[in-house]
Amino acid sequence: MIETNSNPVTERLSSKDFAPDQDVKWCPGCGDYSILKQVQTIFPELGFKKEDYVFISGIGCSSRFTYYMDTYGMHSIHGRATAIASGLKASRPELSVWVVTGDGDALSIGGNHFIHLLRKNFDIKILLFNNQIYGLTKGQYSPTSETGIVTKSSPYGSIEEPFNTAELALGAKGSFVARTLDRDPKHMQAVLRQAHVHKGASFVEIYQNCPVFNDGAFFVFSEKETKKEEALYVEHGKPLVYGQNADKGIKLDGFKPSIVDLNDGTSSINDLWIHDEKDKVKAGMLAAFTDLNHNGYHLPRPFGVLYSIDRPTYEVQMANQIEAVLKKKGKTPLNEILSGDKTWEIA
Amino acid sequence: MVVRFSGDSGDGMQLTGMQFTDTAAFLGKDLATFPEFPAEIRAPAGTLAGVSGFQVHFGSKDIYTPGDEYDVLVAMNAAALKSDLKNLKKGGIIITNTAGFDAKNLRLAEYPDGVNPLDDTSLDNYIVYKVNVTSLIKDALSNLGLSNKELERSKNMFVLGMLYWIFDQSPEYTIQFIQEKFAKSPVIADANIKALRAGWNYGDTTEIFNTRFKISTSKLPAGTYRNITGNNAAVIALIAAAEKSGSPLFLGSYPITPASDILHELSKYKNMNVRTFQAEDEIAGICAAIGASYGGSLGVTTTSGPGMSLKAEAMGLATMLEIPLVIINIQRGGPSTGLPTKTEQSDLMQAFYGRHGEAPLPIIAAASPADCFEAVYEACRIALEHMTPVILLSDGYIANGSEPWKFPTGDQLQPINVVFTDKPNSEEGIFYPYRRDERFVRPRVKPGTPGLEHRIGGLEKANETGNISYDANNHELMVHLRAAKINAIADHIPLQKLDSGNENAKVLVLSWGSTYGSAKGAMVELLEEGKDVAHIHLRYLNPMPRNLGELLKNHKHVMIPEINDGQLIRIIRDRFLIPAVGLKKIKGLPFTTGEIKTKINELLNS
Numbered sequence: 007m008i009e010t011n012s013n014p015v016t017e018r019l020s021s022k023d024f025a026p027d028q029d030v031k032w033c034p035g036c037g038d039y040s041i042l043k044q045v046q047t048i049f050p051e052l053g054f055k056k057e058d059y060v061f062i063s064g065i066g067c068s069s070r071f072t073y074y075m076d077t078y079g080m081h082s083i084h085g086r087a088t089a090i091a092s093g094l095k096a097s098r099p100e101l102s103v104w105v106v107t108g109d110g111d112a113l114s115i116g117g118n119h120f121i122h123l124l125r126k127n128f129d130i131k132i133l134l135f136n137n138q139i140y141g142l143t144k145g146q147y148s149p150t151s152e153t154g155i156v157t158k159s160s161p162y163g164s165i166e167e168p169f170n171t172a173e174l175a176l177g178a179k180g181s182f183v184a185r186t187l188d189r190d191p192k193h194m195q196a197v198l199r200q201a202h203v204h205k206g207a208s209f210v211e212i213y214q215n216c217p218v219f220n221d222g223a224f225f226v227f228s229e230k231e232t233k234k235e236e237a238l239y240v241e242h243g244k245p246l247v248y249g250q251n252a253d254k255g256i257k258l259d260g261f262k263p264s265i266v267d268l269n270d271g272t273s274s275i276n277d278l279w280i281h282d283e284k285d286k287v288k289a290g291m292l293a294a295f296t297d298l299n300h301n302g303y304h305l306p307r308p309f310g311v312l313y314s315i316d317r318p319t320y321e322v323q324m325a326n327q328i329e330a331v332l333k334k335k336g337k338t339p340l341n342e343i344l345s346g347d348k349t350w351e352i353a
Numbered sequence: 354m355v356v357r358f359s360g361d362s363g364d365g366m367q368l369t370g371m372q373f374t375d376t377a378a379f380l381g382k383d384l385a386t387f388p389e390f391p392a393e394i395r396a397p398a399g400t401l402a403g404v405s406g407f408q409v410h411f412g413s414k415d416i417y418t419p420g421d422e423y424d425v426l427v428a429m430n431a432a433a434l435k436s437d438l439k440n441l442k443k444g445g446i447i448i449t450n451t452a453g454f455d456a457k458n459l460r461l462a463e464y465p466d467g468v469n470p471l472d473d474t475s476l477d478n479y480i481v482y483k484v485n486v487t488s489l490i491k492d493a494l495s496n497l498g499l500s501n502k503e504l505e506r507s508k509n510m511f512v513l514g515m516l517y518w519i520f521d522q523s524p525e526y527t528i529q530f531i532q533e534k535f536a537k538s539p540v541i542a543d544a545n546i547k548a549l550r551a552g553w554n555y556g557d558t559t560e561i562f563n564t565r566f567k568i569s570t571s572k573l574p575a576g577t578y579r580n581i582t583g584n585n586a587a588v589i590a591l592i593a594a595a596e597k598s599g600s601p602l603f604l605g606s607y608p609i610t611p612a613s614d615i616l617h618e619l620s621k622y623k624n625m626n627v628r629t630f631q632a633e634d635e636i637a638g639i640c641a642a643i644g645a646s647y648g649g650s651l652g653v654t655t656t657s658g659p660g661m662s663l664k665a666e667a668m669g670l671a672t673m674l675e676i677p678l679v680i681i682n683i684q685r686g687g688p689s690t691g692l693p694t695k696t697e698q699s700d701l702m703q704a705f706y707g708r709h710g711e712a713p714l715p716i717i718a719a720a721s722p723a724d725c726f727e728a729v730y731e732a733c734r735i736a737l738e739h740m741t742p743v744i745l746l747s748d749g750y751i752a753n754g755s756e757p758w759k760f761p762t763g764d765q766l767q768p769i770n771v772v773f774t775d776k777p778n779s780e781e782g783i784f785y786p787y788r789r790d791e792r793f794v795r796p797r798v799k800p801g802t803p804g805l806e807h808r809i810g811g812l813e814k815a816n817e818t819g820n821i822s823y824d825a826n827n828h829e830l831m832v833h834l835r836a837a838k839i840n841a842i843a844d845h846i847p848l849q850k851l852d853s854g855n856e857n858a859k860v861l862v863l864s865w866g867s868t869y870g871s872a873k874g875a876m877v878e879l880l881e882e883g884k885d886v887a888h889i890h891l892r893y894l895n896p897m898p899r900n901l902g903e904l905l906k907n908h909k910h911v912m913i914p915e916i917n918d919g920q921l922i923r924i925i926r927d928r929f930l931i932p933a934v935g936l937k938k939i940k941g942l943p944f945t946t947g948e949i950k951t952k953i954n955e956l957l958n959s
Binding site: 026028055056057058060062065072073076077078079080081082083086089090091092093094095096097098100101118119122324327328331332334335336337338339340341343344345346348349350351352353 | 375378379380381570571573574575576577578579580581589592593596601603605622623624625626628630632633634636637640641642643644645646647648649650652666667669670674760761762763800801802803804805806807808809810811812820821
């Protein structure tokens with residue numbers, strides 16, 4: 007077996023070591039600032055040498071991220087960061103490769119590469135900044151925008167159904183599917199750490215506010231007036247509890263998730279659904295919470311690691327196959343390849 | 354001597370032709386081949402659409418093309434005869450399988466009711482041998498307990514046996530091939546070998562054939578040879594370039610005819626640390642190669658015309674990043690799906706200009722199957738040493754065709770110098786990713802190199818620092834610097850030489866890519882006739898050799914034959930302001946030497 011991601015750190019790094027000399031040029035109040043801060047905060051602890059991190063991004067506001075991390079990085083073309091990262095990781099498995107992308111970049115123009123990276127399970131960390139809008143092109147609806155949204159390109163409202171990103175990632179056989187949001191730094195840091203530790207494609211959807219073109223799209227999940235009723239934080243092995251006073255829970259009624267009141271005497275915490283991040287069926291149900299309701303009430307939006315399972319990564323299998331064939335056949339001298347096995351002489 | 358094997362797609366004509374070729378090569382004949390097959394994997398049996406042909410030109414003289422007309426046509430059914438009779442020489446030999454001329458086959462081949470060309474006078478100008486191969490096979494293999502269908506599969510071997518007898522070639526090479534190929538099914542191996550021998554014996558004993566040819570060994574330069582197709586030569590070149598440059602090889606590719614064989618063949622070489630990545634699409638193929646190149650590998654992507662279009666945006670990125678990348682385009686008839694199994698040279702303009710922005714790239718074209726080795730090796734050398742994407746143009750004709758190759762040894766190959774920077778390139782200790790050397794080449798750094806962390810990207814970058822810059826003057830400077838880097842490559846390629854002919858000849862033929870063979874064939878004949886002609890073959894299309902303009906101006910007429918609607922001619926007229934004359938063919942087929950000769954004679958007489 008070829009071991010990857012095992013470079014020992016010889017010197018202590020700080021978050022400042024990851025801040026380059028270039029000015030950060032996102033709009034004031036953009037959720038991207040928080041994401042940059044959390045990444046710079048956790049990177050010194052992740053255990054890699056600074057020179058072994060590589061960021062690959064596509065095009066869009068999110069993709070400028072690469073310029074703001076003092077690591078190796080490539081700001082590439084729209085939608086293709088995942089494809090470029092695949093080639094890099096396949097050929098340099100020892101590097102820690104991170105893709106920064108957005109809802110337009112990953113799910114619209116780059117949708118094909120996105121699903122295939124997840125399927126092939128490269129050990130690459132994908133941070134998808136979802137703001138449900140095109141920001142850099144100044145405000146068109148995106149594949150995650152809600153139906154009916156009025157934007158520059160949908161003045162009478164969008165007629166499109168948005169992607170359910172978590173369902174898409176699970177359907178593409180993603181081995182790690184998580185969701186967090188810009189306004190919860192601690193939670194984001196925890197999720198990013200888990201994404202880093204996961205050996206395989208880690209998909210982290212980060213709800214990110216665009217104050218200019220789609221302000222407040224996720225405020226129900228981040229602001230104190232509503233977040234406790236609308237956001238459900240899941241943790242492996244813990245029951246699904248939420249609500250203003252942690253007084254609500256999710257119970258499984260056969261295959262149907264139902265909302266229960268923990269204070270009305272009908273259900274106790276012991277009746278609740280216990281989150282199991284290895285359970286794909288349940289992960290699929292959690293992902294579907296976005297579109298489901300119970301007795302007319304919509305279900306809360308899950309945050310945290312919805313699914314995480316170990317399966318072989320592409321780059322390790324590729325390296326192992328090379329090693330196995332090399333062991334069996336040995337390296338062929340170049341001259342033998344040039345001559346082939348059927349030659350003739352002309353005198 | 355030109356032999357055309359023609360039959361149904363399922364008749365095994367490609368295999369038969371290749372075996373005949375390998376045997377001829379093995380016995381020291383010079384040769385050129387031309388496989389021609391339909392785009393449909395299995396078109397309806399017996400129809401004209403399903404005809405699959407394999408043409409081999411072999412002999413003792415130098416051979417540059419698969420031949421304009423054939424001396425022998427092997428027609429396994431009525432459709433094959435109808436489709437390929439037109440290019441058989443008058444007085445040529447036709448060998449037919451009469452079982453392929455029953456009522457059903459005649460109808461499928463669209464002969465009028467009641468007409469059988471084997472029974473009427475339409476073939477009177479040819480020597481026709483009618484052999485009921487199907488029935489002879491059944492007799493010869495009757496004791497093997499095979500089904501009729503299985504017996505039928507061996508009929509190509511019977512025909513091959515007859516051909517070996519006619520051309521006095523030993524069947525031993527093919528017998529060995531069959532034994533290796535069917536090592537796991539001895540009954541099938543036995544059936545094929547018996548069929549082969551039965552065909553040979555049929556020729557030997559029946560006295561049906563009154564002609565037997567003896568072709569002496571060719572007068573190729575002394576040395577050790579192998580037979581090679583263009584795509585296989587490309588594969589070997591990639592491996593050799595990786596070895597000589599000390600770079601791991603990475604191919605990002607998506608299946609497309611006629612380039613897929615490179616992916617297939619290269620994926621066998623895992624023991625050479627070759628990484629082949631079958632990507633989800635053409636774009637991912639080139640992007641993965643860019644990612645691997647960024648990581649320090651020799652990044653390569655292979656495709657054909659439509660795939661080139663899809664890769665164009667990523668080529669722009671690689672041009673902007675200034676990283677090594679080899680883009681191999683096995684051209685085919687276009688536009689769109691066009692003629693996927695036929696040849697064309699119609700992507701030259703695309704290679705020159707088919708990108709957004711000012712994005713010049715080096716372009717190299719392979720001249721023949723064996724030349725694919727040198728051309729691809731050169732593409733790798735230039736990409737790695739000059740930090741640029743390089744476009745290599747081949748086409749379906751030379752990619753699938755084969756010829757004898759006097760292969761080099763590893764130490765005869767030009768070294769490829771790859772340098773990775775691991776220290777800052779300034780006295781103040783700062784690393785400037787876009788500070789250039791005297792060839793305008795920027796330093797290459799592998800991610801993982803301590804202290805040199807930096808960002809590169811598709812946005813315009815400030816000179817030297819590589820930081821994002823929207824400054825007007827800087828953009829113009831960077832466009833000029835990127836172009837200067839490509840132009841400077843002209844100092845690192847050989848000067849142009851005449852391929853043959855007289856320095857101040859009245860007519861100069863300027864060929865590029867796979868038209869080499871037809872042009873060369875025409876030149877040999879014209880020079881023998883004492884005509885005042887010369888030939889330049891252009892391998893380096895961009896940048897062009899520094900002395901090309903001077904050479905062109907020495908001739909009254911410059912004639913440019915192309916398998917397209919006139920592409921190089923426009924570039925040559927534009928660059929050198931000369932009234933070059935074109936010869937165009939857009940039929941999905943290579944030029945015949947006759948076509949080129951006719952045009953040259955026309956100019957000589959003008």
